[in-house]
Each structure stands twice: as structure tokens, then as C-alpha cells.
Amino acid sequence: MNVSITGRKVKITAQIRRYIEKKLKKLDHYVDHIYDFIFTIKRERHIYFAEVNINVKKKIIHMFAKTEDVYSVIDILFDKIEVKLQRYRDKLLNKRVIPLKESQPEILSQELEETAS
Numbered sequence: 001m002n003v004s005i006t007g008r009k010v011k012i013t014a015q016i017r018r019y020i021e022k023k024l025k026k027l028d029h030y031v032d033h034i035y036d037f038i039f040t041i042k043r044e045r046h047i048y049f050a051e052v053n054i055n056v057k058k059k060i061i062h063m064f065a066k067t068e069d070v071y072s073v074i075d076i077l078f079d080k081i082e083v084k085l086q087r088y089r090d091k092l093l094n095k096r097v098i099p100l101k102e103s104q105p106e107i108l109s110q111e112l113e114e115t116a117s
Contacts, residue, residue, distance in 0.1 A: 001034050008042035016041075016070060023078045030085035033057045041070065048073045052081060056088065 005012055005020055020039060027034065036055035041048060050073045051064035061084055065077040 002036045004036070004038045006038075006040050008040065010041050010043045010048070010070070012041070016074075019071065020074060023074065026078075027081065027085060030082065030089050041073070050074060050077045052077060054081070054085075056085075059088070061085070061088070 003021075003024065005017060007016075024037065034054060034056055036053070038053040038055075039050070040052070041050045043049070046068055047066055048068065048070050049064060049066045051062070054061040061081075063077065063080050063084060065073050065080065067073045067076060
């Protein structure tokens with residue numbers, strides 16, 4: 001997984017970088033196939049904007065958040081990311097699992113009887 005953390009008009013300190021990486025470790029639980037994770041924080045006047053582009057298999061997830069505090073904008077954005085990745089993971093699992101209908105064995109046995117007679 002390629003991780004890129006950038007700041008525009010904001011200096012990314014070691015504390016902020018560690019905080020983001022700590023939050024990022026929780027995302028491995030949801031998706032094993034994150035290829036790129038591009039995280040950007042920018043500041044305009046007294047408001048902080050955070051946006052993220054996550055490149056997963058066959059999809060790019062883009063999200064953003066804004067607040068007046070750096071750490072709260074990171075928390076809000078990662079909460080949104082967890083919800084979005086949970087939905088993505090559920091969709092992948094639902095597409096893979098095809099439930100068998102209970103009536104299928106009966107239909108198959110009826111077709112075999114018809115072809116046998």
C-alpha cells in the first residue's frame with residue numbers, strides 16, 4: 001500500500017503523521033486490497049480541509065471533511081472512510097456469495113424424472 005500524506009499551507013508534523021498512520025492501521029481490517037492512500041490537509045483562514053483518495057480494486061474512493069481543528073478533521077474523515085469501506089467490503093462479499101435456493105433440488109429432481117420418462 002502506497003501512503004502519501006501532504007499538507008498545503010499546513011506543516012505535517014511528526015505528531016500529525018503518527019496520528020494519521022495510527023488511524024490508517026484500523027483500515028486494514030476492512031479492505032485488504034488498498035493500493036494507494038493519498039491524504040491531503042489544507043488550511044484556508046481558520047478552517048482545515050482534509051480529503052482522501054483511496055485506490056481499491058476497480059474503484060477510487062474520494063471523500064473530504066472540514067472543521068476548525070486539525071485532529072477533529074482527521075477523526076471525522078476517518079469515520080467516514082470506515083463507513084464507506086465497510087459498504088464496499090459488504091458489496092464485494094455479497095457478489096461472491098450466491099445463496100442457493102431451497103427449491104432448486106426439487107426442480108432438478110423433477111427435471112431428471114421428466115427426462116427419464
